[in-house]
Amino acid sequence: MKREDPIALRDITLAYDSLLVLKDVNFQVKRGDIFVIMGGSGSGKSSLMKAMTGLLPPVRGQVFYEGVDFWEAGPATRDAILHKVGVLYQRGALWSSMTLAENIALPLEEFTGLGAEEIRDLVNFKLSLVGLSGFEDAYPAEISGGMIKRAALARAMALDPGILFFDEPSAGLDPVSARLLDELILELKQNLHTTIIVISHDLESIFTIADTAILLDSEERTVIASGKPEDLLRNSEDSRVQKFLTRVQTVFPET
Amino acid sequence: MKAKGYETDGAEPGFVLLDRLGSDRLLARMTGVWKIGVRLPRPENVLKQAEPFPSAGHLSFETSGITSWDTSLVTFLSSFLDRCAMLGIQADTAGLPPGVQRLLQLAGAFRSGHEGEKVHEKVTFLERTGGKALGFFQALFAFLLFVGGAVVALGRLLSFHARFRFSDFMAVLQESGPNALPIIFLISALVGIILAFVGAVQLRMFNAEIYIADVVGISMAREMGPMMTAIVMMGRTGASFAAQLGAMETNEEIDALRTLGIDPMEFLVLPRMIALIIMIPLLTLYSDVIGILSGALTGIGMFGIPASQYYEETKVFLTLNQFGIGLAKSVFFGSIIAASGCFYGMRCGRSASAVGDATTRSVVSGIVFIIVADGTFAVITSVLGI
Structure with missing residues (x-):
């Protein structure tokens, strides 16, 4: 583990x-x-x-952010780390009692000293980045699932975090919206140099975006392979890796 | 024989004839309609045809007589084959229709794949009792943690460190205060009338109707005002707190706050608790006044007590002390309502039924605690002689 790695896990047991x-x-x-x-x-x-x-303390092991042990740190350090992290939840998790603009403004209001006008400009910019300008005053219940995810991405990016987490970005989206989100993820990496951690089982998305990937196995309960997905597909001799990456595994037994 | 309510188009319902071919070979001849709704043979009865069983027999199928089938045939065969296997009879499924063979194979694959997960351990009575007792203490401990968390959050608010949205607070204030006035009016007016009636029927026997004023005044101010307001607010506002927070938990909205470093205790729970604790005494006072007025109208209008006498009687016996006790109680009740609603909302699971469960639990335990607190107050005030 290098000190400059934005995030590193050591012997995490959950x-x-x-x-x-x-x-x-x-x-x-x-x-x-x-x-x-x-x-x-x-x-x-x-x-x-x-x-x-920061939602589930491990029973053993450490999570390091730039060399700082997150779960051993005090509350103030943890908060400071979390402000540099954005999370896009599986179903968006927008605060349903607030408009899209208020959702994105909340982190800015709470953690920056910016004035109302600057915040409004930032909110409008973030919403237009994800293709949602004009929806500032809409409530989450009034927009579609794909739009909720994009708005949630705008909220996750509100504080310009160095690390962004995506929990199954393509879950519940039609193929077009899912690819659109993949492109957004690549744009964020290229233009804002954000470190991005994606949880996914969508193969098309994985091969499109991943620089590195790890495969967790529910039987072994740990990482069984890591590397670039293409390399894993080409070189791994583990049948579970091959099955996952080629999707030949069916739930039905062969006749 | 036809099963009621199902049309077999005149064909015979499913039937199995077990033939013995030689000493250790069985042939199952299957005929008729094997569909859901048709009365079908039971596997155990079919096997009785072949008693006594050959020790290590073979079984094959002949199914050309089956006119139509659905999964009831597969279900029958699945159980039938299990029994055969238990008796040591080797079955050859080649004679079954291909679709049936495939479905049996799938069912077998899933069964063997999942059997490991469904291990039902027998739980003894003592273990169940112990589990329940431990669960109760864990819940109690979690509730104490919650109350502690709320107090810490309040401390941070008072030292201007809390993340507290004033606009949210005002919205809850509106919702749990003015919006509750109509229902409190209705309930309190009815309670005042009932008290006057019940009191009057008894007091009339002693020609002492004038004491209706005391009955209504004191019981409204001390007991019924705070109690009825608390119960209405538990069902109305406490339940809505539990449902709101529960839905937010289900939707990961609370996780989203936590990962931003915003304490949901400060951001969501505190505004609700403070708003309710401010509003409950005011609503209680409103309830007292409505109840006393409606009781007075009943006494004056229906039992012919002169208005001035009623007023004087009320003025003498209904001291500020009585109101004070009622209002002090209402502050406690308000804390119980808000804590119970928010506590169960925050502990809500991640499913649609979890929100309903959280709401129910919050209302039930809230009302129980309100009544327990009221009883405690009754003991304390009687010991203190107030």
């Missing part, structure tokens, strides 16, 4: 009560990379994201 979810997960993410956490349902992808975003 459990809900006595139910073990993941054990001994190790990886580090390079600055400006798109890092994809792959795995089938129930392999612990979302729990891993919770451990990295």
Whole structure:
């Protein structure tokens, strides 16, 4: 682990009560990379994201942000780290009692000393980045699922975080909206040099965006492969990796 | 024989005839309609035809007589084959229709794949009782943590460190105050009338109707005003707190706040608790006044007590002390309502039914705690002689 790595995990073990979810997960993410956490349902992808975003304390192991142990740090340090992190939740998780503009403005109002006018300009800019200008005063219930995700991305980017987490960005979206989101992710990487961590099982998206990927396995409860998806597909001899990346695995047994 | 309510187009319902071919070979001849709704044979009864069983027999199928089938055939065969396997009979499914063979294979694959997860351990009575007791103490501990968290958040608010949105606070204030006036009016007016009636029927026997004024005044101010307001507000506002916060939890909105470093305790719980604790005494006072007035109207209008006498009687016996006790209680009730609503909302699970559960639990435990608190107050005030 290098000190300058924006995020690194060492021996992370996660459990809900006595139910073990993941054990001994190790990886580090390079600055400006798109890092994809792959795995089938129930392999612990979302729990891993919770451990990295301060929602689920690990039973063992450390999460380092630029060398700082997140779970050992005091509340003030943790808050400071979290302000440099943006999260796009699976279903957007926009605050339903606020308009889109208010949703994006809230982090800015709370954590910057900006005036109302500057905040409004920033909000409008972020909304136009995700193609939602003109929807400032809409409530989350009034717009479509794809728009909710894009608005949530605008909120996740509100404070211009150095690290962005995406929890299954293409889940629940039609193929066109899903590809649009992939393109947005690539644009963010190229133009804002944001480090991006994506949880996904959408192969098309994984091959399009990933610089590095890890595969979690629900039986082993840990990382069973890591590398660039194309390399994994070409070189890995692990049948589980091949099955995941080629999707030949069917739930029905062959006759 | 036809099953009621199902048309087999005149064809015979499903039937199995077990033939013995030699000493250890069985042939199952299957005929008729095998569809849901048709009365079909039971696997265990079919096997009885072949008793006594050959020790290590073979079974094959002959199914050309089946006119139509659906999954009821597959279900029958699945259970039938299980029984055969238990008896040590080897079944050859080649004689079954190809679709049936495939479906049996799929069902078998899923069953074997998931059996490991469904291990039902037998839980003894003592374990269940212990589990419930531990669950109760865990919930109590979680509630104490919640109350502690709320107090810490209040401390941060008082030292101007809390993230507290004034606009949210005002919205909750409006919702839990003025918007509740009509229902409080209705309930309090009815309670005042009922008190006057019940009191009057008894007091009339002693020719003492004038004391209706005392009955109505004191019971409204001390007991019924605070209690009815609290129960209405628990069902109205406490339940809505639980449902709002529960839906936010379900929708990951609370996670989104936490990862921004915003404490939901300060941001969501505190405005609700403070607004309700401010509003409840005011609503209680309103309820007292409405109840006393409606009781007075009943006494004066229906039992012929002169208005001036009623007024004098009320003025003498209904001291400010009585109101004070009622209002002090209402502050406690308000805290219970807000804490119970917010606590269960924040602990809500991640499903649609979880929101309903959270709401129900908050209302039930809120009302129980309100009544327990009222009882405690009754003991304290009687010991203190006030």
